[in-house]
Amino acid sequence: MKDFASLITALDSTTKTNEKLAAVVAYLNSASDSDKLWCVALLTGKRPRRPVKTSFLRVWSAELAELPLWLLEESYFVVGDLAETVTLILPPPAAANEKSLTERMQELGTLRQLEEAEVREYIVNAWMEMNSDERFVFNKLITGGFRIGVSQKLMVRALATHLGEDENKLAHRLMGNWKASETNFYDLLVSSDGNENLSRPYPFYLAYPLEEAPENLGNASDWQIEYKWDGIRGQLIKREGEVYVWSRGEELVTDQFPELVELGRALPKDCVIDGEITAYKDDAPLPFTFLQKRLGRKKVGKAILKESPVKLIAYDLLELEGRDLRETPMEERSELLHKLVAETVSDRVLLSEPFEMSTWKEAAAKRDVSRENFAEGLMLKRKSSVYKVGRKRGDWWKWKVDPLSIDAVMIYAMRGHGRRANLYTDYTFAVWDGPDLVPFAKAYSGLTDKEINKIDHFVKKNTIERFGPVRSVKADLVFEIGFEGIAPSSRHKSGIALRFPRILRQREDKKPEEANTLQDLQAILEQFTSV
């Protein structure tokens, strides 16, 4: 595993795409087929299940380092990463070994069946025969936190260079829920016989946010304009009668959405539909929070099916009766999709109806009423466009409504992770409820490094109490918090859950007492839920 650990170290020590690409290609050119497959899997986010509880790892590594557990925990707060903390505190290795990445991964795959004492022995032995680069990668794998990787795009480029093969073909072969332990490099990426996996989805074509005036896009009539729905992007696949549902995160979510399986069965032909999975009740979409209850569950119970039923708002057709339609222009794909939906007897599917617009002014007016219509804004798709792979500029744009916003006071700060470990980067915000401050949102994005440094400095100087990685701070700084949606919530103290809260800017012109109140938030909630 030494060569793989060196690859990770190389990837980790550069931010330049070309250097990363060269490192991956060099690895692929020298590694065995099975190591290559594991490398592709791990670097594109297909990490195996965590084989051992992290609480054990804490105890075992502290014992090995002859340190009390609390000191390891304190160190962890500073490092911000358990795998790295363990790597740093372990005593120097006592031996060396030449196990390959594949051997290690196979061994890790069997750990779940072993007794605790056997697992401990395996892990401790492994630690004591690895250099620190290897330990770090190994720890990342056993803590289930292996997120060092490269973009899907870069991996596809590296494989294309290594194999001398077309990028789009490789991108498609990489999709789906293949497992490194169940396939091999040749079958997955090289073999081109037609025996493709039935469940394999297409890479999603993703839109860029529109940052300039839509007038720059040419005539409005050249564009298919529809609402941008607030659900989960998904692909419904029906092939040889079998139905699969994929989310944009390339997860197979068929089991979470039995309504869509039902829909798939009702479809008159084999096809692949691209659309928005949306919680939908009484002829209107429900807030995103309802959909969240579905996610991360193995099976959904009756209560949830009743409380937040879903529909598919279909907007594209990628395959019909075995024919790949991605090179067919948007306009024609839309027509085929309309026909297909019209022939389908199911109330689980809706069409994302395009608006007939001849001017951008009309479109802007539609965008302004998005929120009232349960949408986040508009999607603009060039009528002549083909269905591309990944996020590409030019033909598809998302034109979102401006976020809602509220002025809030920062009351807690938490240390960041990774590049920002040691810096206070995650903040909790509160609004006034009479004389009290009620926390209602956590947000971290939206600030520059310079602004974060400034706030970090404030946090360190104005700490009231420390709770591990979190500090409560003097209620002094006011921020404008933007959010996309709002919903009632019984899980939050404030009774409110925000969608995509983020920091828009610091309001240095405002004193804490001038921040908004819980009543202000409730007013926004009423405005957008009682329509």
Added chain:
Amino acid sequence: MVSIDGNMAKRKTIYTNFCLLIMALITFSSKGIYCKQAGIYIDPWKPVKRALITHAHADHSRPGMKSYLAHTDSLPVMRHRLGEVDIEGIAYKKTIDLNGVKVSFHPAGHAPGSAQIRLEYKGEIWVISGDYKLGKDGLSAPFEPVKCNHFVTESTFGLPIYKWKPQDEIMADINGWWAENNSMGFASVMLGYSFGKAQRILANLDPSIGEIFVHGAIHNTNLALEMAGYSFPENTYVNSEVDKSRYKGAMIIAPPSALGSPWIRQFKPYKVATASGWMALRGARRRRNVDKGFILSDHADFEELNTAVAETGAENIFVTHGYSTVYSKWLRTKGLNAKVVETEYEGELSEIGESVNKEKEGE
């Protein structure tokens, strides 16, 4: 009312004695570490009459004192930084008497002239160690443990995640990095504190790889140190007279503040590295945004701190700047009487651009 049991009463007595002891010789005041009997402050952060200085770094040797006493090797650098001030030098291990308090300076191994300050009065011995490290750097006089009753220690890197490798290994890495950049036609810009770290690197570079340049602030510090008898491999100070073509493949040592400044652009194409103990952490390495981070510190790592504390034989440990809360708790679990003392020293923060007091680096 709960009655105080024997154990509790005993502890209370110990604590009272402890407080009395502190009252007796050293107190930690809002101006600095204070010895009333001797009439001096050690490394004060507010203006006082008489200051004893452990070493010439800006957070320990501040302007505004009526008079200064420091190790002889610290004088040129302090004069360079503080201007014309009333300053006196003292050799290591020479004892002077200040109103009955026996005072002596002992090598701390942190930087040229750095010292631990020992104070003895009526059989009670204190050692204030300033900043220190145990590893030998080939430049500063190596750390010597001093027996005492009360030891004041820093804790900049007082967590077990910090473990330094021997300097030889790190310098081999630095020279290797330089040689690699040199072969590809890149200049190598090495960032380190302009007093101490810069000279330590300079003294251990391999001049056969290429030409060595230093930033003006480092050049001035070097001149001051040369007055105190230190010598360095041949180097040129970066100025407008230098033909830019000479920077190709060269090593340039610069203070941390050079990163991102217009000054550094003249070396294009270049690679830049930071040498600091903070580079031990992946997050810090990535946040610092340099091509390479070398783990090289002028402070003790966790094991060195433990060794230093043990070797003093002190029964009371006062833990200052760094991970003071955690490190003092660790010492208490080992049966030592340790407590946190708030000071305004900074350790190595300026090397990752996180110092609160900006060091004057430009002159």
